[in-house]
Amino acid sequence: MDGDPVTIRVLFEEPEPPEAGETCPHCGQGFDYRQLAAALYHRQPAHEPLPLQ
């Protein structure tokens, strides 16, 4: 048998996407950068951590 089927599959599969979590450098709160509202909020130079639900 030529080649390892597991290795071949790994070569052709898309790599796992990186974690979507970011930690805000301003308030230290973790957020998901895919959430536009949160991403924009944490880009403000001065803000408080968002209240957790």
Ligand SMILES: [Zn+2]
């Ligand atoms: Zn923040």
